Amino acid sequence: MKKLNVALIGCGFMGRTHSNAHRKVNNFFDLEYQPVLKIICDVNEDKAKAFAAKWGYESVETDWRKVMANKDIDLVDICLPNNMHMEVSMAAAQAGKIIICEKPLARDGKEGEKMVKAIEKAGVPNLISYNYRRIPAITLAKKLIDEGRLGKIFHYRSKFLQDWTISKDLPQGGDALWRLDVKVAGSGVTGDLLAHCIDTALWLNGSMEQVNAMTETFIKERKHNLTGKVEKVGIDDACAFLARFSNGSLATFESTRYARGHKALFTLEINGEHGSIFWDLHDAHRLQYFDHKDEGSLRGWRSIHVTDSDHPYMKNWWVPGLMIGYEHSFVHQLSDFLQGISSGKPTGPCFRDGLATQYVCDAVLKSAKTNKWEKVKKA
Amino acid sequence: MKKLNVALIGCGFMGRTHSNAHRKVNNFFDLEYQPVLKIICDVNEDKAKAFAAKWGYESVETDWRKVMANKDIDLVDICLPNNMHMEVSMAAAQAGKIIICEKPLARDGKEGEKMVKAIEKAGVPNLISYNYRRIPAITLAKKLIDEGRLGKIFHYRSKFLQDWTISKDLPQGGDALWRLDVKVAGSGVTGDLLAHCIDTALWLNGSMEQVNAMTETFIKERKHNLTGKVEKVGIDDACAFLARFSNGSLATFESTRYARGHKALFTLEINGEHGSIFWDLHDAHRLQYFDHKDEGSLRGWRSIHVTDSDHPYMKNWWVPGLMIGYEHSFVHQLSDFLQGISSGKPTGPCFRDGLATQYVCDAVLKSAKTNKWEKVKKA
Amino acid sequence: MKKLNVALIGCGFMGRTHSNAHRKVNNFFDLEYQPVLKIICDVNEDKAKAFAAKWGYESVETDWRKVMANKDIDLVDICLPNNMHMEVSMAAAQAGKIIICEKPLARDGKEGEKMVKAIEKAGVPNLISYNYRRIPAITLAKKLIDEGRLGKIFHYRSKFLQDWTISKDLPQGGDALWRLDVKVAGSGVTGDLLAHCIDTALWLNGSMEQVNAMTETFIKERKHNLTGKVEKVGIDDACAFLARFSNGSLATFESTRYARGHKALFTLEINGEHGSIFWDLHDAHRLQYFDHKDEGSLRGWRSIHVTDSDHPYMKNWWVPGLMIGYEHSFVHQLSDFLQGISSGKPTGPCFRDGLATQYVCDAVLKSAKTNKWEKVKKA
C-alpha cells in the first residue's frame, strides 16, 4: 500500500469523523492508498495535542499555513468552520495538495466560484464531504433511479428537522456554536442542513431550475459568546422552499432547528411513474421502496433492511441484519475517493458539485428576501 | 326521540357515507334527534331506486327542487358535485331546511360568499362536511393544543397524497370522474384534497395570513366522458404551497394525485415549543405525540392507539384496542351536529368555516398564477 | 330480498357487534336474505328494552325458551356467556332455527361434542363467530397461503396480549366481568383469547398434533361480584404453549391479560420456504408480506394497506386508503354466512370448526396440569 500523508485541520466534531475514516478505511476496504495521520492542526494547541494523543497523529501544528509548506503532506483535510474554507482550500490547491473539505463548500457562491477556479487550475483531486451520498440506502436509491425503476419523476420532497436551538438562553458564536454566528457560518439551516438535502437531491434527481423560499429567525437576539453581548441573530432558524427540477418534477424542501422531537430527521422521498422511495436518517439502514409493478393486490411499501452483502458497501462490514452507523458514510466516501485517485476517475462530490449546491442555497436565500421565484445558476 | 326527516341529494360515494351516518348515529349515540331516511334524490331515477332499496329510503325523487317544496322534510343533505352546491344549498336555506353540505363549500370564494350570506340570513343550522375533524386522533390533537400542551407553535406541515390519476388513459368528466373536470369541480387537488388539509389546519392552528403556491397539470389533455373528445385538462394535478399563520408559525402544504404508492395519505404535523404531534390517515387510529416534558433520557414519540374509552367518541364504540374506520368520522360529525341543534350551540364546521377554507384555496390558486405571495381573505 | 327474522339473545358487548352486523349487512352487500331485528332477549328486561330502542328490535323477551317456541323466528343469534352456549344452542337446533353463536363454542370439549351432535342432527345452518377470519388482511393471508406462495411452512407464532386485569382491586363475576369467573367462562385467556389465535391458526395452517403448555394465575383471589366474598380465582390469567402442526411446522402461542401497554394485541406470523406474513390487530388493515422471490437486493417486508377494491370485501366499502374497523369483520362474516345459506354451501366456521378449537384448548389446559405434551383430539 502507498502511504498518503494526511494533515487534518480543525479538531471539532468533523475532525473526529474524518480522522476516524482515515484511520479505519484500510481495515475494511482493499485500497492502493493508506492514509497516515501525520499532522493535526488547530489554533488551540492544547486541544490539538489532546486530539493527537487520542487519534495517533504524529505531530501537532497551530498554523495551517505551515501545513501547506510541508512537503511531506500529500492530503489536506479541512474540518474548519465555513468562513475558513475558501482561504485554506485555495492555499492547499496552490501547494498542490489533495484536498478534502467538509461541507458546505463556502459561505456563498461567490466564495465557491473562486475556490472551484483555484482547485481546477491546480488540478488536484478534491472532495467536498457530502457524506450522506454514501449511506448504503441512499447509494442503493441512486442505483434504482439510474436503472429507471422509478420512471418519470413527478415529485421530490426532502426535509432536515432538528430541535436543539429552541431555548432562548442558548448563546451564539464560538466553538460548537459557530453555526449560529452568521459571519462564520454564512447562513443558518440553509447552509448547514438544507445543503445536505440539496446535494442529495441534485445527485438523485438532477439539476434544479428555480426556487421560491421563506425563512424565519424565531429568536431575534442571542448573547454572543465572543463579544459577551446580546447581538442580533443573523442566521435563518428555519427555511422552506418550493422548487422545480429540470426533469419537470416538483419539489418541497424544509429545514428547521425548531421541530420539537426531531434530532436529525433528514428525510427524502421521490415519487415516479413506476415507483417511489423514502428514506430517513433516523433509521438510516432502511430504504422504503414501492414498486408499482408488483402484483396488484400485493403491492406495498417494502422496508429494505440495507445490510446484505449485495447492498452497497455492506459486504465489507458484518453479516446481514447488522447495522452500521453514521460514521461509516465517511469511511465509504474516503474509500471511493481513494479509489478514484488510483483509477484517475475521480468520484464526486467534487468542489464543482459543492458549488452547484451553493448556487441553490444562494437562490433560496435570495428568494426569501425578494419574495419571488429565483432562478438557480448552473455550476 | 324526535324524528328528523332527511332528504339526501346525490347517490355517489358521499351519498353512501352520509346515509350510513344517518342510519347508524342513534345506535351508538344518545341523542334527542333521530334522522329518518325519507327521500333519496338523484337525476338518475334507476340509480336512486337502487340506492333507496339498499339504504331503506322511503321514497325517490329526481328533481331536487321538489324536495325543497316538501314540507315533511326537515333536513337536506347535499352530496352533489361542487358546481351544484351553491344553487341547491341556497334553495334549501330559503325553504328553511337544516342543511348538511359535502365539502368543499363551493367552486370558489365568490360562490361561497353568496351561500354564507343566504344561509345566515335564513338562520338555519348548517354543516359543511369536513369529516376529518372527527377522527378521534385529530379531535384528541385539538384537545392537546387547546390545553396548551404544545406551547408556542413553530411549524405546521400537511399533505394529502394519492396516485390514482397517473395513467394517461384515464378520462375526465362524468360520474365518478367529475373531480377531473374543472367546470364541475372548480379546481383539482386544491379543492378536493388540500381543502381537507386546510380546514383541519385552521381548526388546529388558527388563521392563515399569506400563501405562496405552485401548481402543475402533468397530463395536459384527457378524453372527456361527456363530449367524447380529447379536451384540455383544467384542474391542478398537484399543488404545493408555503404559508404563514397568524400565530407566527411557518407551514408547508402539498397535495398530488401522482405520488405513486400513496392511496389517501393525508398527514399533518405540528411542532411547538413543548411538544409535537403527527397523524396520518393511513393509520388513522394512531396519534404520534412527543412531549418534551418527559424525563430527558426517556423522551420519545408516543404512538397513542386512540381506542380507549377516555378518547374522543370511543366509549360509544367497542373496547380498547379495537379500531374504527373512515366512515365513523361522519357518524361523529352528525352526532355533534344533532347535539348542537338540541343545545342551540351549533358545532362547526359551519358554512362560514367552509368559506374560510375556500378563501385559502382561492389565494393558493391565485398565487400559483401570479407567482408571488398572496394574502388570505378572512371569512 | 327474503326476510330472515332474527332473535338475538344477550345484550352485552357481543350483542351490539352482532346487531350492528344484522342491521348493516344489506347496505353494503348484495344478498338474497335480509335479517330483520325481531326480538331481543335478555333476562334483564330494562336492559333489553333500552337495547331494543337503540337498535330497533321490534319486541323484547326475557325468557329465551319462548324465543325457541316462536315460529316467526328464523335465526337465533346467541350472544350469551359461555356457560349458556350449550343449552341454548341445543334448544335452538331442536327448534330448527338457523344458529349463530358467539365464540368460544363452549366451556370445554365435552359440552362442544354434545352441541355438534345436536346441531348436525338437526341439519340447521350454523356459525360459530370467529370473526377475525374476515378481517380483510387475514382473508388475504389465507388466499396467499392457499395459492402456495409461502411454500412449505416452518413456523407459526401467535399471541393475544391485553393488560386490563392487572389491578388487584378488579373483582370477578357478573355482567362485564363474567370472563374472570371460571364457572361461567370455563377458562381464562385460553378460551377467551387463545381461542381466536387457535381458530385462525387451524384455518391458515391446518390441524395441530400436540401441545405443551404453562398457565399462571397471577392474582389468586378476587372479590366475587355475585357473592360479595373474596374467592379463589379459577381462570388462567396467562397461558403460553408450544405446538406441532400436522404439516411439520413448529409453533408458539401466548396470551395474557398482564402485558402492560397492549390492549388487544392479537398477532400472527407464518414463516414459509418462499415467504412470510405478519399481521396484528392493532393495525388490522395492514398485512406485512415478505416475498423471497423478489429481486435479491430489493427484498423487504411489504406493508400492504389492505384497502383496495381488489382486496377481500373492500370493494363493498369506500375507496383505497380508507380504513374499516373491527365491527366490519362481523358484517363480512354475516354476509358470507347468508350467501352460504343461499347457495347451500355453508361457509365456516361452523360448530364443528368451533369444536376443533375447543379440543386444542382442552389439550392446552390439560398439558398445563400434567406438565407434558398432550395430543390434540380431531374434531
Place this chain on the structure above:
Amino acid sequence: MKKLNVALIGCGFMGRTHSNAHRKVNNFFDLEYQPVLKIICDVNEDKAKAFAAKWGYESVETDWRKVMANKDIDLVDICLPNNMHMEVSMAAAQAGKIIICEKPLARDGKEGEKMVKAIEKAGVPNLISYNYRRIPAITLAKKLIDEGRLGKIFHYRSKFLQDWTISKDLPQGGDALWRLDVKVAGSGVTGDLLAHCIDTALWLNGSMEQVNAMTETFIKERKHNLTGKVEKVGIDDACAFLARFSNGSLATFESTRYARGHKALFTLEINGEHGSIFWDLHDAHRLQYFDHKDEGSLRGWRSIHVTDSDHPYMKNWWVPGLMIGYEHSFVHQLSDFLQGISSGKPTGPCFRDGLATQYVCDAVLKSAKTNKWEKVKKA
C-alpha cells in the same frame, strides 16, 4: 496510557469485530489502558498474514500454544470455534493472561465448569463476549429495570430469527460453516443465537428456574465440507422453549434459521406492572417504552431514539440523532472491561456468567429430549 499487549486467536468474523474494538476503543473512550495489536494467531498462515496486514498486527503466529508462552502478551482474545474455547482459555488462564473469549462459553456446561474453575483459580480478569448487553438501548433498558420503573415483572419474551440455512444445498462444516457442525459448535441455534437471548434475559430479569423446550432439525442431512460426504445434521435448526424465572415471571424463547425474511431479528420484550419495554436488533438504536404512569388518554409506546448524549455510551460518539452500528457494542464492552481492570471491579459478563447461560442451554436441550420440564442449574 498503559499498553496492554494483545494476542488475538482466530481470523474469522469475530476476529474482525474484536480487532476493531481493540484498535478503536481509545479513540472514543478515556481509559488507563491501551490495547496494542501484537500477535494475530491462526492455523492458516496465509490468512493470518493477510489479517495482520489489514489490521496492523505486529506479528503472526500459527500455534496458539506459543502465544501462551510469550511473556510479552498481556491479554489473549479467543475468537475460535466453540470446540476450542475450553482448551485455549484454560491454557491462557494457566499462563496468567487476561482473557476475552467469544461466546458461547463452551459446547456445554461440563466444559464450562472446568473453564470457570481454572479461570477463577488463576484469578485473571476474564470476559465472555455477550456484546448485546452494551447496545445502548439495552443498557438503558437495564437501567430502567434496576430503577424499578417496570415494577413486578409478569412476562419476558425473546426470539432470534434468521433465514440463512433454508437451502438444502448449503453444506455443513469447515470455515464459516462450522456453526452447522455439531461436533464443533456443540449445538445449533441454541448455543449460537438463544445464548444471546438467554444472557440478556438473565442480566435483565434474573435467574431462570425451569424450562420446557422443543427442537427441530428441518434438513436432516447435508454434505460435510471436511469429509466431502453427506452426513447427518446434528444441530438444532430451531428451538422454542417456555420458562419460569425466579421472580415469578413467565417467558417464551424461540430461535430458528428458517424464518424467511428475518436476517438477525433478535427481539426482547418485558411486561411489568408499571411499564413495558421492547427492543429489536434490526432497529437497534430504538428502545420502545410504555409507561403506565403517563396520563391516561396520552399513554402510548414511546420510540426512544437512543442517540442522545445522556444515553449510555452515546456522549462518546456523535451528536443526537446519529446512529451507531453493531460493532460499537464490542467497543463499549471492551471499554467497560478495561475500566474494570483499572478499578479492580470487574464488569461482566465474566466466565461464570457465561456458565449460567450454558446451564440454561443444557436444560433446554435436555428438555427437548425428555419432553418435560427441566430444572436449570445455578452457576
